[in-house]
Every structure is written in C-alpha cells, then in structure tokens.
Amino acid sequence: MGSRTHHLALTLLLLGVIALTTGCATTRIEGEVDPIEPANRVFFNINETLDKHLLKPVAETYANITPRPVRTSITNFFDNLTYLNVVLNAFLQGKLDQGLSDTTRFLFNSTFGIAGLFDVATPMGLPEHEEDFGQTMAVWGVGEGAYLYLPLNGPNTISNTPDFVTSTLLNPLFYITSTILYPVSALNAINKRANLLEATNIRDEAAIDTYTFTREAYLQQRNYLNHDGNPPVTGYDDIFNDDGTDDESGVLMIK
Amino acid sequence: MASHIFSRGYIYPLFLLAISISAYCRADETAGAVAVVETLHETLLNVMKNADQQDFNDRYTVLEPVITGNFDIPLIAKVVISRHWEQLDDRQKTDFIGLFNKLSISTYASRFNSYAGETFHTLSTEILKKGRVLVKTEIASPDDEPVRLDYLMHNTGERWYIISVTADGVNDLSLKRAEYASVIKENGFDALVAKINEKIQTMGKPPTN
Numbered sequence: 001m002g003s004r005t006h007h008l009a010l011t012l013l014l015l016g017v018i019a020l021t022t023g024c025a026t027t028r029i030e031g032e033v034d035p036i037e038p039a040n041r042v043f044f045n046i047n048e049t050l051d052k053h054l055l056k057p058v059a060e061t062y063a064n065i066t067p068r069p070v071r072t073s074i075t076n077f078f079d080n081l082t083y084l085n086v087v088l089n090a091f092l093q094g095k096l097d098q099g100l101s102d103t104t105r106f107l108f109n110s111t112f113g114i115a116g117l118f119d120v121a122t123p124m125g126l127p128e129h130e131e132d133f134g135q136t137m138a139v140w141g142v143g144e145g146a147y148l149y150l151p152l153n154g155p156n157t158i159s160n161t162p163d164f165v166t167s168t169l170l171n172p173l174f175y176i177t178s179t180i181l182y183p184v185s186a187l188n189a190i191n192k193r194a195n196l197l198e199a200t201n202i203r204d205e206a207a208i209d210t211y212t213f214t215r216e217a218y219l220q221q222r223n224y225l226n227h228d229g230n231p232p233v234t235g236y237d238d239i240f241n242d243d244g245t246d247d248e249s250g251v252l253m254i255k
Numbered sequence: 256m257a258s259h260i261f262s263r264g265y266i267y268p269l270f271l272l273a274i275s276i277s278a279y280c281r282a283d284e285t286a287g288a289v290a291v292v293e294t295l296h297e298t299l300l301n302v303m304k305n306a307d308q309q310d311f312n313d314r315y316t317v318l319e320p321v322i323t324g325n326f327d328i329p330l331i332a333k334v335v336i337s338r339h340w341e342q343l344d345d346r347q348k349t350d351f352i353g354l355f356n357k358l359s360i361s362t363y364a365s366r367f368n369s370y371a372g373e374t375f376h377t378l379s380t381e382i383l384k385k386g387r388v389l390v391k392t393e394i395a396s397p398d399d400e401p402v403r404l405d406y407l408m409h410n411t412g413e414r415w416y417i418i419s420v421t422a423d424g425v426n427d428l429s430l431k432r433a434e435y436a437s438v439i440k441e442n443g444f445d446a447l448v449a450k451i452n453e454k455i456q457t458m459g460k461p462p463t464n
Contacts, residue, residue: 205458206362208450212437216430224424229403231424233381233389 033147034215040149044211047154051193056200059193066194073117074191079128080109080116084170085163089131093139101126130225132167134160138226147215155218285380288388288408288415291325295417296375296392299363303370311459314364322363327409327416328356334418335431339439351448358451365458372397386410387418 090099105121137159145158207213332355407419
C-alpha cells in the first residue's frame with residue numbers, strides 16, 4: 001500500500017517536472033519545428049524498418065482474418081480503457097459539459113457496453129471526443145514545442161509527452177499483472193496498426209520524403225485537434241507571402 | 256416628412272432588407288468558387304461510381320480536363336517549390352508545371368478508385384483576406400467518419416481556381432512544400448523531378464492485391 005502511494009507521488013512529481021521543462025523548452029526553440037531532426041530521423045528509420053518487417057505484416061494478417069465487428073469491438077474496448085484520460089483533459093481544459101458527457105459515456109460503455117466492447121453511448125448522443133495532455137497545454141497557452149519522434153511510439157511533440165504519464169496512470173491496464181498486460185498490450189498494438197493500414201498506404205503512395213510527410217501531417221493534425229477541428233484560417237498567408245508570390249492587388253500572379 | 260422614414264416602424268424592415276441584401280451579395284460573391292468545387296466533386300463521384308468499368312487510364316482521361324481547368328496548377332507548382340523556384344530557368348519551370356499537373360491528376364485517378372456510397376456536401380464558405388475564399392465541404396460515407404475537405408480558392412479576374420486543399424486539417428500545399436524543400440536540400444532539384452516521375456509511374460500501375 002505504502003509503495004503504491006509512493007509510486008503515485010513520484011509519478012505526479014515527474015509530471016510536474018516535465019510540465020515545467022516543457023515550458024522552458026518551448027520558449028527556447030521558438031520558431032524551429034524540428035531542431036533535433038537528425039536524431040528523429042534515426043528513430044524514424046528504426047521504427048519504419050521494424051514496422052515493415054514485423055508489425056505491418058502481422059497487422060495485415062490480423063486485418064485479413066479478423067471479422068469487421070470483432071475488430072470494431074476490440075478498438076472500442078481499448079478506446080474505452082483510455083477514455084478516463086480524455087475525461088480528465090476535458091475538465092482540465094474547462095470543458096465542463098463535455099467532461100460530464102464523457103464521464104457518462106465512459107460509465108455507460110463500461111457497463112451496458114460490456115467493458116467497452118460495444119459503443120452504446122454514441123447513438124445515445126454521447127459522442128467520442130479526442131483530448132490529451134498536449135491539447136490541454138495548448139489551451140493553457142503552451143506551444144507544441146519541438147517535434148519529437150519516439151522509438152517504438154512514433155510522432156509526438158514535447159508538450160504532449162506528459163500525456164504518457166496521465167494516460168498510463170488512468171489506464172486500468174496499468175494496474176494489472178504483467179502476465180495479462182503483455183499479451184493484451186500486444187493485441188492493442190496490432191489492432192491499432194491495423195486501423196492505420198489505410199492511412200499509411202495512402203502515405204506511402206503519396207510521399208516523396210516519408211519522414212517529412214509524416215512530420216508535417218502529424219503537426220498539422222495536432223493543430224487541428226488543438227482547435228477542436230476549427231483552426232483559424234491564417235496559415236495560408238505565410239504560404240503565399242514569404243516567396244513574393246502575392247502582389248498588393250490581391251490577385252495571385254505568376255511572375 | 257423625411258423624418259418619417261427614420262421613425263421606428265420603418266427601421267426594422269429596412270434593417271432586414273439591408274441584411275438580406277448583404278447576405279445575397281456575399282452568397283453571390285462565393286457562388287462562383289462553390290461552383291468550381293462542386294464541378295470537381297461531381298466528376299470525382301462519377302469516376303468513383305464507374306470504377307468497376309474504368310481503369311486508371313480511363314479515370315485519368317476523365318479527370319485531366321477537370322483538374323487542369325479548375326486548379327491553378329502553375330501557381331501551386333511555384334508555391335510548392337518555394338524559394339528554389341527563382342533558381343530555375345524557364346524551361347525547367349514549364350516542365351515542372353507539366354509534371355506537377357500530371358502528378359495531381361494521377362493522385363486523384365489513383366485515390367478515387369472505388370465507390371461505397373460516399374456523398375459530397377458543401378458546408379459553408381468563408382471570405383478571407385485578399386479576395387480569397389475558403390469553401391468548406393465534407394465527404395460522408397455510410398461506414399466511416401466524414402472527412403472534411405476545405406478548398407482555398409482565388410479569383411484571377413476571369414474565374415475561380417482551387418489553390419489548395421486541406422483534408423481534416425492537413426494542408427496539401429504546406430505538406431508538399433516541406434517535403435520538396437527537404438528533397439531539394441538533400442539531393443537537389445533533379446532528384447525531386449526523378450522522385451515525382453517515379454511516383455507517377457507507381458500510381459499508374461494497376462493495384463497488386
């Protein structure tokens with residue numbers, strides 16, 4: 001009991017430290033999106049190799065042999081397990097109505113939805129939301145910070161890294177024994193990868209430079225989520241202005 | 256006598272009239288932009304519905320005039336090459352515009368290769384700075400979450416053109432700009448041209464599975 005409390009206190013302390021250092025890091029690297037690109041590229045290449053030879057083939061087989069409804073239920077189950085983190089971050093962002101609706105969603109899906117296997121809440125008008133600690137930091141006025149490509153985990157930003165702590169602590173799986181945890185986590189990873197097959201196939205078909213493509217798509221998607229799907233439409237001006245494409249008359253001209 | 260016009264009874268209807276006139280003008284202003292997007296969507300839907308009878312080359316032929324005619328490809332090509340554009344000679348510029356046009360058509364012909372009951376909806380429009388217009392739309396699908404597609408439009412004085420597409424928050428122009436800059440920096444402009452040619456070749460092949 002004592003060690004469990006100890007463990008928790010230590011993690012909370014760690015969370016505080018990460019949040020503090022994130023603040024510093026963000027101001028230091030202002031304006032530069034990918035200051036540690038060489039290191040990121042190394043991890044990216046390792047992950048891509050592992051994915052190509054191990055995870056992706058397994059996920060493809062899994063997707064081929066698993067019936068759609070079963071895959072949907074497995075996805076629902078893991079989404080529900082991580083949903084307390086969404087609830088916490090909705091409240092941290094001051095979204096009271098959404099936080100309450102998300103709490104009810106979690107309770108209904110955990111009970112009537114049989115441990116989250118079935119999403120009974122969405123048809124009842126309790127939609128799924130996407131929140132994490134990085135989005136909370138954005139609401140609190142902390143920028144995304146540097147782009148970070150993590151080994152085995154993929155794209156991230158510095159301000160979203162504390163999310164590991166909250167999402168791990170709030171995931172019931174964290175408190176069960178490792179004999180169950182490992183196979184269940186493996187299933188989660190394979191199922192997650194299978195859900196991403198279409199997206200990565202589109203990426204591989206379209207990308208000229210896969211690393212840059214992944215980074216840009218990830219960062220833009222983060223911005224979209226930080227603004228709950230309605231980012232301000234200001235990004236277009238810098239695209240057209242910094243290379244003299246635009247002229248004063250308001251008509252874009254080819255020079 | 257004239258003061259009657261400003262008496263209370265008149266103000267409200269006049270106010271309503273003013274609002275409806277301004278709403279009408281705004282709708283009229285963006286109608287041309289919406290029409291361009293909807294022409295593209297109709298063609299895409301058509302191509303998707305006929306995917307069983309048509310191969311990549313057929314889809315390419317149908318899409319070519321619609322993409323070339325409704326996207327401002329010369330401007331897009333210049334923006335994606337960014338600062339490097341000025342270092343190209345005229346021949347390289349013309350060639351790259353042609354190549355980028357081919358890439359755009361191939362991408363659509365390759366991506367829109369099946370139909371599962373999808374529908375396109377225009378959601379709203381937003382007037383931006385410098386006369387640009389954002390047309391917000393979505394693709395709804397019976398089995399999937401809808402995908403938001405926002406089109407950035409500009410008017411050359413003659414007509415409206417699409418200059419950029421944002422899918423669920425991911426903008427094609429900034430994505431390509433970053434990618435191309437990275438390839439040019441590492442391996443040079445010729446390597447970029449080679450890689451784009453390679454992509455077009457891969458997309459033109461019939462799917463393997």
